[in-house]
Amino acid sequence: MSERAMIELRGLSKRYGDALAADSVNLDIGVGEFFSLLGPSGCGKTTTLRMIAGFEEPTSGSVTLDGEDVTWVSPRRRKVNMVFQDYALFPHMTVAENVAFGLKLSKVPKAELRERVARIIASVRLEGYEGRRPAQLSGGQRQRVALARALVNEPAALLLDEPLGALDLKLRKEMQLELKAIQQRTGTTFVYVTHDQEEALTMSDRIAVMNGGRVEQVDDARTVYDRPATEFVADFIGTSNLLSLRVDRREGGTVAMDLGGGMSMVAPDPGEVERTTISITVRPEKVRVGVEPGPGWSCLRGRIAQNVFLGSVTQLIVELQTGEMLTVHELNDDEGATRLAPGAVVSVGWALAHSYPIGQGAPGGAVGPSRAGQAEVIA
């Protein structure tokens, strides 16, 4: 990621009557980055995107594009282009005419226009379809026309508003990879809005997770997944487990809750000395069944409440000795997990490095080094 930000949002807010659709959004999006705005409906991601495009005027704050303040500039004059959720293709124009629309307005010479249009149409694999009308195209093809129409103008940034929402699952997954490939090939900055966290994790360099108009976390995919900053992020991304840890011991950068019989729950020390109970999160695939207690490991007893076959993994819901429920994902590479029937008593455990205290702010700030040597870190 480059040093200079292509898009800078400072204190960007949008108010509709009493409701705050976007609340003091601060973001720096780098040149050539695939940046996603992720969140549930109504979280403000589309509003933020539209303010970057210029279709909404912010109530306060600023939008800077390639070093230039464009907060009050009309969408016409901004060097960004948008791919709309419903594509908004001109129904009375052919594919080629749709794609050429923006270039024609920029008074690009005819020969160059023809060449650029042909190139972009080839790039989205629609050769042969130039003379068709949108009504004669499938959903996936229309999506690619919308993409071509925006990209052909070589914008400083491409804004995409949930472009794959209307496609079926298989096509969506194909398009995700294709979009990523196009982005990397052209080196264009992409700002991508979606509510599908898998999609965001697949495609993005960095993700901004939004909720209720506010940005809760901005990080690369792996960090957002492994080190969620808040309960909301932990819950929204993937399946999470939120557990209460009562601070019985505090030593060497870790905190521990003792449960008797050698069982304990350990976690990195968040550093807030006054807190007697903290919340921690651990991802289901990081939990192992049938582990023995040991240093650098959490280990608890529990009873299988549910055993669900999910295809590549088996999902176990375990009622822990603390009373809380834990979701465990066991890879189905052997028959081991299937033999764990509801009611069975098991021991579950996870490495210290795989648990993360919640609500501690910036990534890397609260995670201490794992105990060297004796902790077996499962990648």
Added chain:
Amino acid sequence: MEAATIAGAAVGRRPSRLTRLLRPLAFMTLPTATLIVLFLIPMGILFVYSFEYGPLTGSSGFTLTNFTGFLSEPLYGRIAWTTFQIATIAMLAQLLFAVPLAYVLAYKAGRFELPLLLALVLADELNPMVKIYAWRMLLGRDGLINEALLRIGLIDHPIDALLFSKFAVIVVLSTSYLTYTVIPIYASMKAVDAGLFEAALDLGAGWFTTFRRVLLPLIAPGIFIALLLVYVPLFTDFASPTLVGGTSGYMLGQVVADEVLQNGNLNGGAAMSILLLVGAALFSYVAYRLSRVKVES
């Protein structure tokens, strides 16, 4: 006929071929009868009178003199030209009002869309005679417009040409049947996805380019329908030119009216009516066909 039976009891009979044929026609008897009595028969009478067909009109026989007489008279040629000018300019003026009005209704009115639409319809329901007289009051020598211009000092003498002129007829016709112009255009705009405007804006189009290259091609069918509905009534109108046209704003519709009412020439009047009808039918057909064509940008 086969009888369907369930548990021995006859449930229904398969209707005969004749019944099945006649059943839909039964529904059509009343509308057809109404059409025949109120529409076809009068048209037939018109035809008969124009050709002076013997038995009904008491004259010698079949003749085309009414038609040829009308078509060969150069005076009528000039009147036709005046009529064409007035109707066409008035129609263009209507389109100039109707398109922005329809645009506001379709895209900008929000929760006022329905009340505004209702207001438009109601305004047109006002008796045309009352409206024309209102124009006379506005446009006359002692009318409101002249008064206002005199008071401001823009003119020294009242402008005579405002009333009893081609101009007056054009003004009056510009607002006649306006609802019928607005509604087809409004309807075609509703079918256009408003997202297209944002897309055009995003790609760098200003409002005029967006109108010319995106909206206009898509509402062209609506505009042709408006023409089809309104142009002919404007062309053949005789109430407006009678009341405000004076001698220079004399139109073809008045020719027919005068021929029948003042000269008592039913045959001639009938012939002229038929000629106007044929012209109107041709125009309507062309307009209809054009409205079905997808217009290129």
